[in-house]
């Protein structure tokens with residue numbers, strides 16, 4: 111239910127302020143559209159990325175001014191060197207030392223996603239920032255108050271004017287668009303795997319990594335589909351025997367058949383985003399492999415794909431597990447996690 115309340119607040123916030131037409135800005139940043147990716151879901155033409163908008167979005171992302179007591183920024187939970195996840199934090203750690211109930215996912219390739227958060231509770235990339243700002247255990251702030259604080263700040267008044275020329279005051283839609291411009295640029299598609307599938311010269315995978323890729327295509331890619339490594343669907347992969355503390359997709363849909371279903375995560379950069387799963391249950395990739403091979407728990411909503419083999423789970427030999435982990439490590443995109451454009455100035 112929580113996600114929905116946020117959404118209603120978000121919509122009121124958006125509708126409460128009038129939008130006006132943006133003047134033409136000649137400078138544009140090209141968002142990378144990798145040849146091995148499908149067409150994006152986000153309408154980039156509705157919010158073209160400019161150098162000024164990107165810099166502004168980045169400044170906001172790294173600024174604790176967004177939280178009620180100016181202690182927490184987005185970047186505290188989304189750290190660039192771990193593909194903007196929160197390494198070694200089982201669940202998120204927010205304002206006044208409070209813990210949330212979910213693991214902070216990587217932020218990457220968002221323009222290809224249909225919905226955001228583990229339960230898909232936010233359907234539009236432009237609305238994302240409102241959720242953590244309002245979340246009482248993350249930033250616990252009223253977006254309208256954030257806008258007031260930004261309007262009082264000389265640097266932000268200047269930066270917003272540069273990013274959105276012709277607008278007198280800073281408003282919610284401008285802030286949300288600036289966030290989207292920064293996040294749209296967070297494209298990760300330059301791992302060794304990518305270079306291999308695009309047939310770039312000198313790009314090779316080792317025999318073990320190739321065996322892992324073959325096992326992956328056979329046993330994992332029905333859910334972790336395509337080069338985004340997700341089908342965008344909500345599924346129960348058997349990590350828990352009951353879902354009383356977090357019902358997953360049900361919290362958005364209220365449909366009993368959605369209890370315990372979570373968005374299939376992308377596996378890009380997965381070697382640097384530990385711990386794993388919506389509740390940070392597993393510390394290592396090895397333990398995730400053990401889970402699929404022999405730890406899957408049967409509940410009413412368990413994905414039927416994990417019941418196809420007589421015993422629950424996915425049969426994996428010890429060699430296959432090692433090969434899979436070797437393959438998953440080829441999905442680390444060093445140029446993305448070290449990209450200085452995305453780091454704090």
Ligand code: HEC
Nearest residue numbers: 183184187202203204212213214215226227228239242248
């Ligand atoms: C206290 C830690 C924390 C802070 C601060 C925080 N986040 Fe998050 N973020 C999370 C957690 C946890 C999730 C998963 C929430 C869920 O699924 O319900 C998440 C999810 C996301 C996602 C969804 C990714 C996906 O693939 O679905 C995006 C994007 C995101 N956050 C961006 C931001 C931005 C922008 C800010 C600042 C305005 C921010 N976050 C502040 C912890 C945090």
Ligand code: HEC
Nearest residue numbers: 329330333345347372373374375386387388398402413415
């Ligand atoms: C039935 C669909 C399905 C299949 C098949 C599947 N997965 Fe998953 N996978 C998921 C879902 C859903 C999650 C997230 C579950 C959650 O957090 O509650 C997930 C999570 C993961 C994660 C954790 C990612 C993160 O960022 O936390 C890894 C790693 C992973 N899967 C690897 C694999 C591998 C390797 C295979 C093949 C052996 C596989 N998966 C097969 C649906 C599937």
